[in-house]
Amino acid sequence: MKPKIYPIGKIWKSEANGWVYHRGGVSPTLCCGAHNGVQPKINDKMAKIYRIRKLTERECFRLMGVPEADISRIQNYPLVPAENGAWELPNGMTEQEAKKLKISGSQQYRMAGNSIVVAVLEAIFTQLFRSDNDCLF
Secondary structure, eight states, X not given: OOOXXXXXXXXXXXXXXXXXXXXXXXXXXXXXXXOTTOSOEEEOHHHHHSOOOOOOHHHHHHHTTOOHHHHHXXXXXXXXXXXXXXXXXXXXXXXXXXXXXXXXXXXXXHHHHTOOOHHHHHHHHHHHTOOGGGOOO
16 A cells, blocks of 8 residues: 555645644655745644653764764863863963863754764765675665
């Protein structure tokens, strides 16, 4: 049986926008113009029960395959690791200067979002440059 889209109502009178869909069906096409309410709304009672939380910056970096040591360096910048494992100011830098150089949370989200997972890129290139004898298909 072919999957179906089940519209169950509208939340405003626009011709193309405002449709609400049942979660038992498939989602309609998601367009890049998700402004002005053109994104589909899914009617799901579970969404009212469960809270959807935002990933932390650290979790986003982990999903992108960034090593823990590099994540700590990004989140503690411009501090540098000391011999005792703590983070300290570099020589000659004041706390005010360090505060100005700190990477904000929103900038960290951007950094993670604008990156590519190295393992995925490696797999793509491996498949691209395989000889015909090694082809998976």
